[in-house]
Amino acid sequence: MLFGMNTTSNTSKQLEGFEETVKDFWVSRPRRPAHGRKLAGVAAGxxxxxxxxxxxxxxxFVVLAVFNGIGLPLYLLGWLFFAEEDDEVSGVESLFGQGRSSMSKGFALFLCIALIPASGWAFEGSxxxxxxxxxxxxxxxxxxxxxxxRGQFRRPVPTIPTAMRSTSAGTNGGTGVWGPSVSQVSPTWDALGADPLGWRLPDPVTPAPPPPPAPPRRNSKVGFATTGVALAVGGAGTALAVTGVPWFTPVHVVGLVLAVLALGMLVGSFFGGGRGLAWLATPLALVGIAASVVPVNYVGGGVGELTATPRSVEQVQPVYERTVGEVELDLTELxxxxxxxxxxxxxxxxxxVRVPADAEVTYRCExxxxTMSCFDQVQSxxxxxxxxxxxxxxxGEDGLKITVTAHAVVGNVEVFHE
Incomplete structure (x- = not known):
């Protein structure tokens, strides 16, 4: 049941122990509002x-979805288990006949099925x-x-599921809407012809005291400190990527910065700071999504020009590369x-790439x-x-056999002989 506790008696009660906190969270878990939502209202709730x-x-949620994929299944779980503010129970509880929910059973089943691939993608790899x-x-x-x-503040208004209600009052010792009914006995005398014992008025309802206001936000330097750490992590990661450290690709660097921002916002939610970090995390999250969806060929090797002129077959390296800069390979003296x-x-x-005029060259330019100019083929x-x-x-057949791949993410590619 969504609300098995009296909300008015727990507004000032301090929770004790892990088990009591978890049970109270389930009883008073957030409700998805009808207004102010962007999708299902999980974040707003x-x-x-x-x-x-x-x-x-x-x-x-976006950062968790981009950084490690867990954000999507967590959002689906909130959609399933957080009831709307006017519903009796959540969508998943309505599947088991626990009460009324505006979410149809078909859609609740669809969300349950969608959880399977979403969770598999999150835990398969990231x-x-x-x-x-x-x-x-x-x-x-x-x-x-x-x-x-903060669990004692802003507790949702309880609703009574239909399964817990009695639709009619009993006649002989049964239970009615207002409590147990009285036994019907023959009246001795009544001017109105009604049994005085049958009169049962509802007990007066004492309005619940309003919950105490939420504590005011305190000034915090969480946002400033998190921004500084994020810039330091991003700068260090970029430097390592430029110098050719294999793990530090652009996608990894963005992920590390998002992780720092997510941690800062999590800490800021307790200390009243870190709101401004959303303006930095949102574009970075979009960059991370684009980088994870669109394949990007990462090239390491550092920055600056690279010129090589090997004079024997043994001196030829498998790869000549730069992250930023021109790469020139002269094979004419082999x-x-x-x-x-x-x-x-x-x-x-x-x-x-320069090759000897007498060599047989198998080439691939990308x-x-x-602009690509590889012997007699040109494209731009x-x-x-x-x-x-x-x-x-x-x-001819006696010439040196050379196989070369020339690739530039952004730039010109030339392969020719002099």
């Missing part, structure tokens, strides 16, 4: 219940392995602490007859935005298809 800005709750469990644990801890500190295979790539910049534009081919040099 939590914010109204505990006196937290709903925008902060919404951003936390930017940081195992972070879905960490996110779920942080949310559970945050709700527990919120209810311990000696030897063994096959050569290499990749030349950059994130932002140009790629230039760029997301720029944005997201143009790759160029592949085999160029037979003047050496």
């Amino acid at each position: 939590i914010g109204n219940r505990y006196g937290v800005d709903p925008t902060v709750i919404r951003v936390l 930017w940081i392995d195992g972070s879905a469990l960490i996110g779920a644990a942080l949310v559970a801890a945050g709700l527990y602490l919120l209810h311990r500190s 000696t030897g007859t063994d096959p050569v295979e290499t990749t030349v790539r950059t994130g932002v910049g140009n790629v230039i 760029t997301s935005a720029g 534009g944005i997201d143009v298809p790759e160029i592949t081919g085999v160029h037979r040099g003047t050496g």
Whole structure:
């Protein structure tokens, strides 16, 4: 049942122990409002219940959805288990006949089914392995602490489920709407012809005292401190990504910054600060969503120009790369007859590869935005298809065999012989 406790008697009661806090949370869990919602009202219900800005709750859901995928199944659970403010029970409880809910049973079943792929995606893998469990644990801890500190305030108005009501009064010792009925006996005398013992008026209803106002927000430096930590983490992650540390891709750096902002907003919800972090977390969350949906070819290797002129087959490296900068590889001075295979790539910049005129070159050229000129093939534009081919040099079958892949995310690509 949604409300098995008297709300007026618990507005000032301090909860004791873990079990009592969890039970009281379930009894007085948030209700989804009809107004002020963006989707299902889960974030608005939590914010109204505990006196937290709903925008902060919404951003936390988005951050959790982007960072580790747990935000989506948590939102679906809130949609299922938080009743609307005018309903008797939640949607999932209505499936078992516990009371009336405006959510249809078909839609409640649909949400239950949707939980399966959403949970599987969250726990299958994410930017940081195992972070879905960490996110779920942080949310559970945050709700527990919120209810311990603010659970006695803003308690929802109780409703009595239909299953608990009696529709009619009994006649002989039965139970009616206003309580047990009295036995009908023959009246001795009554001017109105009515049995005096049959008169039963409802007990006077004493209005419940209004709940105490929520505690005022205190000035807090949580937002300022969190912003500083987020900038430091983002700067350090970017520096490590530029220097070529494999794990620190742009997606990972965005995820780390979002994690810092989410933690700051969670702490700020207790100390009355951190509202402004939503303006920083929202665009970052959109960037994280775009980066996770649209594949981005990340290129490491540092910043600056790279020029290489190997003089033997053994000196040729498998990969020549830069994150930002031009990469130029000159293979015209190679000696030897063994096959050569290499990749030349950059994130932002140009790629230039020179090959001997007598070599047989198998090539593949790629760029997301720029111009490709690979021997006699030329293409330019944005997201143009790759160029592949085999160029037979003047050496014929006896010439050096070279396989080269030239790639630039943004920039020009050239492969030619002099």
